Amino acid sequence: MDPLTLMRIDEELDSSELAALCFLCGDVLNRKYLETINDGKELFIRLEEKGLLDNSRFLSQLLETISRSDLLRLLEADSRRRERSGEPQTDASPLLSDYRVMLYRIYEDLTKENLEKMKFLLNSKLGKRQLEQCTTALDVFAEMERARLLSSSKLDELQRILVECDCHLKLMVQKYMRDSSVSQYQHIHPIRNPDLLPRSTSHVINRQRDSNSTESLLLNLAISETQLPSEPSLEPREGQSLYSDADVSPPLQNWDYYSLVHNPRGTCLVINNEQFTGEGLRDRAGTQEDEKALRDVFGRLGFKVDVRNDLTADAIRNALDELGKRNFIEADALVVCVLSHGEKECVFGTDGQKVALRELTRPFTSERAATLAGKPKLFFIQACQGSGYQRGSMPCPPKPLGGEAAGRPSLEEDAGPVQSELVPSDADFLIGMATVGDCKSFRNTSTGSIYIQALCKQLLKSAFRNDDILTTLTFVNGEVSRGEYMNFKQMPEPKYTLTKKLVLTLV
Incomplete structure (x- = not known):
């Protein structure tokens, strides 16, 4: 990003706005670094070191949150200049934490009187000296985080205080908990009926x-x-x-469904690449949240979860080859999840070397893993598949069928061409891609990737409803496609050669 543009932004920021920006960056920058920042230039240097200013999108989110539309126009002018000059644009800008934006909105609406009330209510847990140094709600939130009273998954104490201060602010917390992609793993009520x-x-x-x-x-x-x-689709009707x-699925027919009779169901291998040594590949902040979600969900679904962190390309191949040589007689299914950087038809090892998607599935074909023959093999790939961005379009209203269209409907490729070599010719495979070919996928550096978090949420919902896996992935497609990520869209893409329906249930 143009240093002159950053300098002009710095000159326009007052001390309270700088403090707000530092707070909003609390999930992407080390707290010790943030405590030493005295002006905007230092903050921008830290963000640049993390690769967060390779394009203007992350900074745009920050400025939009603090309502500095005038400074946003400076960034837009800088972006247009870079586009005209042909400078390369990057994909995986992190998304600003919804958790921190929620806290910032509370800070904006909190009156001085309620701030003093909040500090009084926290006096026994934080201490008088610490609270005396807090001049804003953001300072109080930082102290609560430091004392481990507050986090994106620990909001009980904040809600307790806001009930006494302002119930409207408590509703902000509840809305965040509903909308958060990880809320269902952290905030669960007991069954009443x-x-x-x-x-x-x-x-x-x-x-x-x-x-x-x-x-x-x-x-x-x-x-x-x-x-x-x-x-x-999940909202209850009035009186219902x-x-x-x-909502209950009809009884399952044995001949129609894959058999799931063992406990554990099988192995779920998670390859989680976070730290990269390969040239041009940045570390993947937030991927640990994906790993936790996958471990939790597939554990509940009856799989023995095996996590391998930071594997080179050769180490990925070796891990899959080793897994393919096991005896799967006492297993019902296999799951492999790969979280990494990628390009079209491949993922990257931490050394920057490519592993073709076909190489991921080859060790488990019927010829190589005979005890997996006839059993479902599921692969979920969280990685970019190109350098393009997806944009949204308004759907056209449906036209009445008539003439040639009614008698002989034409066939079109849906969401880009599907590369047949990515789906093994052998039966019983499913590959769930975070995005269609040629496009990038998005990852939140504090809560995990858009695709994996949606996948885990829908897998749990489907376990309650007896949905088969293809229905589940359709819900994932719908949820991810409805979102907007830095003004762009993301469209997951499942590919499969399953021969029966697969219903994953809790064990």
Whole structure:
């Protein structure tokens, strides 16, 4: 980014705005660094070192949050200049943390009187000396984080205080908890009426009522209506419970579905590449949140999860070859998740070397892994697949069918050409891609990637409803495609040669 533009922005920032920017960067910059920053230039240097100013999008989010539209216009002019000069643009700008934006909105709306009330209520937990040094709500939030009373997944104390200060501000926290892609893993209410759950879920609960894990199971299963991100397809109608008889799938037919009879179901291998030594590849902040979500969800679905961190290209191949040589007689399925940088038809090892997508699946074909023959093999790839961005378009209204269209509908490629070599010719494979070919995928540096977080959320929802995996991935497509990420879109793409329906349920 142009240093002159950054200098002009620095000159326009007052001390309170600089403090706000530093607070908003709390998830992408080290707290010790932030405490030493005295002006905007120092902040921009730190962000540049992290690769967060390779384009203007992250800084735009910061300035938009603090309502400095005049400075946004400076950035837009700088972006247009860079485009005209042909300077390369990068993809994976991090998304500003929704958690920090929520706290900033509370700070904006908190009156001086309520700030003093907040400090009084925290006096026994933070100490008088620390609170005396807090002149704004952002200072109080920073102290609460330092004392581990507040985080993106720990909001109980903040809610307790806001109830006494301003109930409107408490609603901001509740909205964040509903909308957050990770809220369902952290904020779960107990079941008030087990009869409102699907029959299959109630059966699991009744069967395990006397086990030591019953209480934990109940808590984990009972996701309340207010905690689920709003989706038209899941909203209850008037006078109808969230889980009604209409939501229950019909009885499963054995001949129609893959058999899931073992516990554990099989292995879930997660290859999580965060730190890269390859030239031009930055570290992938936020990927640990994806790893945690995958470990949690597939653990609940009955898989033994094996996580491998920071593998080179050769190490990835070796790990997959080693896994393919195992005996899968006592397994029902296999899951492989790869979290890394990528290009079209490949992912990168930490050394910057490429591993073709076909190489990921080859060790598990029927010829090489005979004990996996006829069993589902699921691959989920979180990586960019090119350097392009996806933009949104307004859909055209449907036209009445007539003439040639009614008798002989034409065929079109959907969301770009599908490369047949990416899907093995052998049966029973599924590859879930974070994005279509030639395009980039997005990752939040504090809460994880858009695709993996949506996938984990939908897998849990589908476990309650007996949805098959293709229905689940359709919901993932819908959720991700509805979002807007730095003014761009993202479209996941599943590819499969499954021969039966696969329904993953909780064990």
